[in-house]
Amino acid sequence: MEEEQQQQVENPSYYDLVILGASGFTGKYVVREALKFLNTSSSPLKTLALAGRNPAKLSETIKWASSNSHSSIPHSISIIKADVSDPSSLRDLCSKTKLILNCVGPFRLYGEPVVSACVEMGCDYLDICGEPEFMEKMEAIYHEKAVERGSLVISACGFDSVPAEMGLMFNSRQWVSPAAPNRVEAYLSLESDKRIVGNFGTFESAVLGVANMEKLQELRKSRPRRARPVIPGPPPAKGSLIEHQKKVGLWAVKLPSADSIVVRRTLSTLKENPHGLPGVNESAEQIEKRRNFWLTVKLAHFGVKIGSKSIFGVYGFIIVGMFIGLLGRTGFGRWLLLKFPSIFTLGGFRKKGPTEEEVESASFKMWFVGQGYSDESLASQEGNRKPDTEIITRVMGPEIGYLTTPIILLQCALIVLNQREHLPKGGVFPPGIVFGPTDLQERLQQNGISFDVISRNALSD
Numbered sequence: 020m021e022e023e024q025q026q027q028v029e030n031p032s033y034y035d036l037v038i039l040g041a042s043g044f045t046g047k048y049v050v051r052e053a054l055k056f057l058n059t060s061s062s063p064l065k066t067l068a069l070a071g072r073n074p075a076k077l078s079e080t081i082k083w084a085s086s087n088s089h090s091s092i093p094h095s096i097s098i099i100k101a102d103v104s105d106p107s108s109l110r111d112l113c114s115k116t117k118l119i120l121n122c123v124g125p126f127r128l129y130g131e132p133v134v135s136a137c138v139e140m141g142c143d144y145l146d147i148c149g150e151p152e153f154m155e156k157m158e159a160i161y162h163e164k165a166v167e168r169g170s171l172v173i174s175a176c177g178f179d180s181v182p183a184e185m186g187l188m189f190n191s192r193q194w195v196s197p198a199a200p201n202r203v204e205a206y207l208s209l210e211s212d213k214r215i216v217g218n219f220g221t222f223e224s225a226v227l228g229v230a231n232m233e234k235l236q237e238l239r240k241s242r243p244r245r246a247r248p249v250i251p252g253p254p255p256a257k258g259s260l261i262e263h264q265k266k267v268g269l270w271a272v273k274l275p276s277a278d279s280i281v282v283r284r285t286l287s288t289l290k291e292n293p294h295g296l297p298g299v300n301e302s303a304e305q306i307e308k309r310r311n312f313w314l315t316v317k318l319a320h321f322g323v324k325i326g327s328k329s330i331f332g333v334y335g336f337i338i339v340g341m342f343i344g345l346l347g348r349t350g351f352g353r354w355l356l357l358k359f360p361s362i363f364t365l366g367g368f369r370k371k372g373p374t375e376e377e378v379e380s381a382s383f384k385m386w387f388v389g390q391g392y393s394d395e396s397l398a399s400q401e402g403n404r405k406p407d408t409e410i411i412t413r414v415m416g417p418e419i420g421y422l423t424t425p426i427i428l429l430q431c432a433l434i435v436l437n438q439r440e441h442l443p444k445g446g447v448f449p450p451g452i453v454f455g456p457t458d459l460q461e462r463l464q465q466n467g468i469s470f471d472v473i474s475r476n477a478l479s480d
């Protein structure tokens with residue numbers, strides 16, 4: 020390993036990291052985040068290249084990211100031309116690095132050739148995808164080959180879905196035996212004193228997701244059934260469309276994001292591998308650490324809601340959801356949505372994305388309200404099996420799409436670069452099952468994303 024890293028540093032045509040799609044709206048913020056860690060004394064990131072189809076735009080990205088970077092280190096960053104419609108350019112790219120961060124989306128349109136090239140070349144791959152069908156399709160097609168070729172493919176290493184995965188684990192680890200959770204509901208609150216806006220790329224990905232919902236169902240039907248985690252106590256009742264969650268001061272409605280789907284994949288992988296996934300070259304101490312980590316993670320039903328301090332905010336989410344849900348199903352409806360994103364999202368998405376000021380002023384809080392049993396045996400008693408305990412935790416950080424997502428992606432990348440021997444040899448996985456037992460949570464905390472226990476209460480009937 021040491022020898023291999025030495026070779027990477029000495030050979031200027033081989034890079035620790037390549038950011039593909041670096042000229043995109045999110046890509047440029049990812050580059051800015053990467054600059055913070057490039058060539059610093061303790062960082063494994065010594066050489067960086069940006070890749071995309073338009074070298075002039077990539078040069079602009081370097082200028083923008085360097086002028087906005089808080090670090091004063093001189094950077095030499097290479098530019099590599101690569102087009103996702105040209106497989107040989109992608110194979111060539113993979114031969115120049117051990118790790119690609121893919122920011123080219125919508126992933127359902129552009130992602131597969133990148134995964135395919137990485138798997139073929141045995142290169143590691145992380146992305147910021149929030150599209151469940153893409154993730155499950157990549158797992159179905161490439162998992163076996165990725166294991167064989169030693170290529171680690173991990174989607175959803177952004178706001179979708181790391182706060183949900185790590186936040187659920189953080190809550191579930193507060194339930195010390197004999198206590199056990201039964202359900203954890205996450206409530207997402209987006210905050211800003213300016214407008215909260217997303218870029219068109221994310222909106223297009225969401226619209227195409229709705230249009231192809233049936234394909235995800237078909238894919239699942241064609242696959243073997245996944246292991247179902249055994250959770251103490253009955254599943255939670257459905258509840259009403261709008262909930263007033265007084266404990267966190269929010270009105271909330273179900274958020275049809277990728278989060279609960281990604282979490283479910285992690286929990287079913289954990290059910291199949293109760294000690295987690297073995298690393299490619301773990302020490303006995305590391306094996307012990309991984310096993311001990313997973314012993315403290317308890318399984319629970321999980322859902323995500325989006326919340327607002329005012330009920331009118333929730334009406335707004337429902338209206339936008341109805342526009343996307345109804346119009347997204349027909350060609351003409353999609354044309355309308357994609358032509359006028361701002362109108363149909365009540366200003367939530369813009370073709371040009373948010374301004375830098377809007378990005379800087381935004382933040383998120385994700386509350387995890389866990390309910391369960393002070394003693395797991397209560398769950399199997401006849402009669403009253405209602406949870407008697409509640410633990411509320413919170414994950415909090417800066418703007419979700421262009422600040423939190425790059426922070427998460429970079430920290431996942433740095434873990435891959437300097438702890439590769441602790442991670443699985445290869446395969447297609449959700450982030451939680453791979454990064455859960457690493458120091459990802461501590462790294463996120465050091466970079467502005469906090470994890471806190473808010474309260475522990477006994478529940479009365």
Ligand SMILES: NC(=O)c1ccc[n+]([C@@H]2O[C@H](COP(=O)([O-])OP(=O)(O)OC[C@H]3O[C@@H](n4cnc5c(N)ncnc54)[C@H](OP(=O)(O)O)[C@@H]3O)[C@@H](O)[C@H]2O)c1
Pocket residue numbers: 040041042043044045046071072073076101102103104122123124125126129147148149175176177178179180218219220221222224419420421424
């Ligand atoms: N997980 C999260 O929470 C999260 C957060 C933010 C974004 N995202 C996702 O990230 C994706 C990108 O969003 P965005 O807003 O950054 O979109 P964007 O601004 O449109 O960027 C797309 C990028 O893809 C590149 N691209 C398109 N076609 C290509 C091709 N044939 N070959 C090579 N590169 C190509 C574009 O290159 P050019 O510059 O040359 O056009 C651009 O760099 C979306 O799927 C979005 O949902 C996820």
